[in-house]
Amino acid sequence: MTGTFVRVALDHPLPTLFDYHWNAPEPAGPGMLVSVPFGKRDVVGLVCEVAAHSEVPADRLRAVNAVCTACPPLSSEWLALAAFAADYYQRGLGEVALPALPQALRDAARWPRLLAPEERYSLTPQGRAALPDALPARATALRNLAEALAAADFLLAADARALHPKAIATLAAWQAEGWVALDLVDAAAALPATTSGAAEPQTLPTLTGEQSAAVEAIRDARGFAPFLLHGVTGSGKTEVYLRALAAILAADATAQALVLVPEINLTPQFEAAFRARFAALADTAIVTLHSGLAEGERARNWFAAHACRARIVLGTRLAVLASLPRLAVIVVDEEHDPAYKQQEGLRYSARDLAIYRAKQLGLPVVLGSATPSLESWWQAEQGRYRRLTLSRRAVADAVLPTVRLIDLEDERRRGRASMEGLSGPLIAALKTRLERGEQSLVFLNRRGYAPQLACDACGWVAGCPRCSAYVVLHKPERALRCHHCGWESRIPRSCPDCGNVDIAPLGRGTQRVEETLASAVPGARVLRIDADSTRRKGSAEALFSDVHAGEVDILVGTQMIAKGHDFQRVSLVGVLNADTALFSHDFRASERLFAQLMQVSGRAGRAGLPGEVLVQTRYPRHALYHALGRHDYVGFANSTLAERRDAHLPPFVYQALLRAEGRTLEAALAFLQQAAAELAGIPAAERVTVYDAVPLTIVKVMHVHRAQLLIESASRAALQATLRAWQPLLRGLKGVLRWSLEVDPLDI
Numbered sequence: 001m002t003g004t005f006v007r008v009a010l011d012h013p014l015p016t017l018f019d020y021h022w023n024a025p026e027p028a029g030p031g032m033l034v035s036v037p038f039g040k041r042d043v044v045g046l047v048c049e050v051a052a053h054s055e056v057p058a059d060r061l062r063a064v065n066a067v068c069t070a071c072p073p074l075s076s077e078w079l080a081l082a083a084f085a086a087d088y089y090q091r092g093l094g095e096v097a098l099p100a101l102p103q104a105l106r107d108a109a110r111w112p113r114l115l116a117p118e119e120r121y122s123l124t125p126q127g128r129a130a131l132p133d134a135l136p137a138r139a140t141a142l143r144n145l146a147e148a149l150a151a152a153d154f155l156l157a158a159d160a161r162a163l164h165p166k167a168i169a170t171l172a173a174w175q176a177e178g179w180v181a182l183d184l185v186d187a188a189a190a191l192p193a194t195t196s197g198a199a200e201p202q203t204l205p206t207l208t209g210e211q212s213a214a215v216e217a218i219r220d221a222r223g224f225a226p227f228l229l230h231g232v233t234g235s236g237k238t239e240v241y242l243r244a245l246a247a248i249l250a251a252d253a254t255a256q257a258l259v260l261v262p263e264i265n266l267t268p269q270f271e272a273a274f275r276a277r278f279a280a281l282a283d284t285a286i287v288t289l290h291s292g293l294a295e296g297e298r299a300r301n302w303f304a305a306h307a308c309r310a311r312i313v314l315g316t317r318l319a320v321l322a323s324l325p326r327l328a329v330i331v332v333d334e335e336h337d338p339a340y341k342q343q344e345g346l347r348y349s350a351r352d353l354a355i356y357r358a359k360q361l362g363l364p365v366v367l368g369s370a371t372p373s374l375e376s377w378w379q380a381e382q383g384r385y386r387r388l389t390l391s392r393r394a395v396a397d398a399v400l401p402t403v404r405l406i407d408l409e410d411e412r413r414r415g416r417a418s419m420e421g422l423s424g425p426l427i428a429a430l431k432t433r434l435e436r437g438e439q440s441l442v443f444l445n446r447r448g449y450a451p452q453l454a455c456d457a458c459g460w461v462a463g464c465p466r467c468s469a470y471v472v473l474h475k476p477e478r479a480l481r482c483h484h485c486g487w488e489s490r491i492p493r494s495c496p497d498c499g500n501v502d503i504a505p506l507g508r509g510t511q512r513v514e515e516t517l518a519s520a521v522p523g524a525r526v527l528r529i530d531a532d533s534t535r536r537k538g539s540a541e542a543l544f545s546d547v548h549a550g551e552v553d554i555l556v557g558t559q560m561i562a563k564g565h566d567f568q569r570v571s572l573v574g575v576l577n578a579d580t581a582l583f584s585h586d587f588r589a590s591e592r593l594f595a596q597l598m599q600v601s602g603r604a605g606r607a608g609l610p611g612e613v614l615v616q617t618r619y620p621r622h623a624l625y626h627a628l629g630r631h632d633y634v635g636f637a638n639s640t641l642a643e644r645r646d647a648h649l650p651p652f653v654y655q656a657l658l659r660a661e662g663r664t665l666e667a668a669l670a671f672l673q674q675a676a677a678e679l680a681g682i683p684a685a686e687r688v689t690v691y692d693a694v695p696l697t698i699v700k701v702m703h704v705h706r707a708q709l710l711i712e713s714a715s716r717a718a719l720q721a722t723l724r725a726w727q728p729l730l731r732g733l734k735g736v737l738r739w740s741l742e743v744d745p746l747d748i
Helices: 076-088 093-097 108-113 125-134 140-151 157-163 167-176 209-219 237-251 264-278 295-306 317-321 350-361 374-381 408-413 424-436 510-520 539-548 579-583 589-601 623-629 633-647 665-681 683-687 716-731
Strands: 002-009 018-021 033-038 041-053 118-123 180-185 225-231 256-260 286-289 312-315 327-333 364-369 386-390 402-407 439-443 452-454 472-474 479-481 488-490 504-506 526-529 554-557 570-575 612-617 654-662 694-701 704-713 738-743
Touching (some): 002 093, 041 093, 076 350, 118 125, 157 167, 209 225, 209 237, 209 386, 225 237, 237 264, 237 327, 256 317, 264 312, 286 295, 350 364, 374 633, 402 408, 402 623, 424 510, 424 570, 439 589, 452 472, 510 526, 510 554, 570 589, 589 612, 589 633, 623 633, 654 716, 665 716
Parallel strands (some): 225 364, 225 386, 286 312, 439 554, 526 554, 570 612
Antiparallel strands (some): 002 041, 654 704, 694 704
8 A cells, every 4th residue: 555654653562663544734754743543542652654655454554643743753863762772671662752751742632732821820029928927827738839839930830730729719819819920921932940040150169180180081072982980979070060061061052961860859959059050051941850740840841851942951760761852961970879770661771771872872971970880880991981080079178987887796795785776886976976066867778667567475477468578667657558569557456366465566667766866865856868758749858958957966867868968067877777788689789788888978077077987787897898998999899790700690691580470479480481481492592591480589569479580691682682582472471460571680
């Protein structure tokens, strides 16, 4: 059949493109978003190819319904990036491309409103003076709406609705009182809110020699240039990013930059630093992209990047797939962080895609970390990445903290008192910092009050009825909660098995440590920051602001507080319960533990105050702790790489993981055994090692049983060829609820 036809990628597991007849008035082109019929419904797809004929019979060929004219076509470079990700991670092109777009573009019903004028509400001077006193004290939602108006230059209608269900009617009433002004702004021309007006010239910090050399190397790079910026904590890596980006953006008035951070709670301080530094550039817009944004805000920011109005895009891992037609440089901060690996759906590594994108476009990419991943370190050792080193802290009188190990076994033998897991030396050090007016940080990577609730009479331990896991005690909420499926129940008054009323918590979480510190260090202002205390939007930013403002004496938290934060008054870091990672079945556990401890240790002594790190351990002679005490990442990395080489582990081999989920464990294991048998007929599999199918550590989640099959090869090409030939065979197997294939797994 001849005519004009398009091959469209859909968000569908089948790795194929679907042919449609093109009858729209606009000329067809790759990168266009279209609405097409698929089965009994209409879906949004992405045009990938345009053809003059189709092999699909005329009676089966359907036509494109509509074209999204509001969105300029995605570039050929972006389509090539999505195609690479789909091929490498063994997914359909549509499964990569469509989820990378804002929800507004994936819903054809919303296309006519994409360029509709935006309603923007702002406080008038009268409203700024009168509104706070006019609201009832208990009207929390109204106060949230008023506070959002006061904190921003304007508030969009969609964002207002997210704060209050009757926001538009309320704003109309406030407008009638003269407290609120309403403006209609052309959405196509509107920029996201940025610092406007002439900015005061900033007094830039004086760079160290190592910082200057790093900035010059990045600034002068031509073509694809991967840099590994290895800087100790507090060495001024962010300043290197700022200076290098400033030089690159100044050299090209249309250039764009992409800056990736591992977690949402790091974006506010990065955004503040970038806005302050680039406020003087009238043509600079800075936008953020992460899952914590309201849907409308994320769409506006994405459009600003796609239309080249945004010069700097700051975001988490999903931002690596943002459309940036004039991209000139990529920065990946804390490149070692496991958060860059997506663990659901398309299991991609944002760091690895950032490197590929830089190679594809021929531009510099900077991977920054105090504790680089061993994969990146090995690439630098082989000369594939250029290593830039910042060996000392940027502040003149700031030095790396002293690390001291507290031997818990020795403390017990000597009969020295401890309090709920806090040793005597740690409590004494916390009291000393309080007397000096300095801040302390206590790190425990386990949230909740206690990881278990148990009965010592019969041995009962509270477990989740839906998962093969214990539930966590959350004392403030008086609840038992499963951190795997979210199941929750009230705390029982007695043991459900034997009736014993003396059931007690086992172990410690951040809530219990917070409670203990309140009594162990009288008078201290204790603040806890973890996933439980930062559930509400903006709560993490508010809590960190309290710490920076000096309103907190002791900060307790999980890995959320361990990296990236510049706490100027923290002089002591206490580490609890680190030993559990020393004997994990995961070969990456020691690497992650060392990175965590190095990162959290780096929060101490950043502004010239003498810093000290106290690590409570029962294994003070362990080599990892000795390397930590010397701040010797290089020695730790080289010795661990030698172990990996001898054991034939990444980065010296390449791995893939097939996971299966079934109604029973036997069904999941049987599927994996059939899958392993199918490899015998694949020629490339001769160079692949296949391990036995085994249950996952947490076997059952939400009544679904899970198992996994690991395959690996010393040849990436052989592994990829095997996976491509294996996929069609796997689709023909039955017996499980679902299965998934992950390339370069981090959690095994």
